[in-house]
Amino acid sequence: MESEASMSLMDHAVAGMPVDSLFICDAHTHMGPYFNFLVREEGSPAAMVRMMDRLGIDASIVSPHLAIVGDYRMGNQHVYEAAEQFPGRIIPFVVVNPNYPRAEVEAEVAHWHEHGGIVAFKFHSSLHGTDCLNEGYAPAYEYANEHSLAILSHAWNGEGGAIKVVGKLAERYPNVQFVNAHSASGWPVIEASIALAESCDRVWLDLTGSRLVYRGVERMVARVGAHRILWGTDSPFIDPRPGLGRLLCAELSDDDKRSILGLNAKELYRLT
């Protein structure tokens, strides 16, 4: 028998053993059922935490599926309730939908500022049928700027493309950190994400994706550095195990893996 201490991170993945010696944060997750496919156990917080325990994930930052589709306010309510049920394990993103009146969005932000606090925002401009320059997002940008928070966006879409969009926003909101979701979903996306990160030092790249190309993460680390890469899985939209295995088995140093798996998220989202 090999002792756990002598096992590499890759050994853990191949043996299916949780990596309990590291702080691991899944920095991009969802919660609940979804219209387009089966999510087993309805993607409940309990099912998610059970999966986290199985893999050695300490914390997950969550935006419920409901929030990124039809009802952002009810979705936010659900995730704050889950965070109460699983303190320290489930951490809420606040989702805003810019298609609703500014006063309503402002009230939503103010509500969670007062009831639980806001760690970060999540935008899903694609599912909300808009782009990241929509003025309806202003209450979230302004709050994030005032409190030096990060915003995770499914895509930094808008006129001129992601580099121009983030460039404009970074100038307007100098204290905001911009997390680019799904940065590793195929080679063209990887190249575009690297270019985005190279264009602005407040861009972070999130690894969430369903098609994990051979040595894609290694290219991202070589070009951008491990210090600006965040590990996320989209769970329970997608099963978190492939994403974990991909990183544990990557040809990267253990220090880089530690940073990506949790330490970067801890710093960016000020997790305690």
Next chain:
Amino acid sequence: MTDSSPALRWIDCNARVGRWSTPQPEQFTETESLLAEWDRAGIEGGLAYHASAWEWSPAEGNRMLLDEVAANERIRPCFVALPPATEELAPALEFARQVKAAGGAVRIFPKKHAWSVGEWCAGPLFDALACANVPLLVDIKEVGWDAIAGILACHPRLSLLVLETFYRIDRSVYPLMERHPNLYLEANTYGAFMGVEGICERFGAERLVFGTALPELETGGPMALVAYADVSDEDKAKIAGGNLLRLLGERE
């Protein structure tokens, strides 16, 4: 290992050898690098098709694959097939028997190779594969679920392994699995949340087969999907390698 779980015997159902048109700098085109990556991950060996059979000529690529197999006993041949009418390959039953004798399987690319999986076109090929007990592998992007349903309805004895699926497939796959006991899924990009457990509970671990899609995709993800699954060690062993060996007619 720190617990009593036995080490798994990993056999890859989905690898590729040979040079192709659009490699990235990080990807490999040499067979030695495939073997090295299998070594790094602890994968014993597996089925591979030849890139030239996919991108250039199935007949020539299959011949090149035989050279690779002769030089590397860890590689089991996955021959690329075409419908028989154009006589580009050996007659269907002869071809199927050659594949069986080589201990291999067959993969098809009907979309890329521009042919129909309808009975009027491919029926004789599927008949021959079923008759020779040769498993058929196909990437879901090459066919679609209605086509899979049609093939299995007409050829219920054919073992059909669907590769490179994704996480939104259960509403189509569950009814197909209920109807067709010879339908299998590659446990790689099938990333439905707790999807491995769902298939094992509803249909049995026999229906899932480990594969990597090397050198396109990486190895750690599909291995972790199996290794961390909340199923018995026996079921993990089936998915990791036992099921593929059984489909190929080898002892598990």
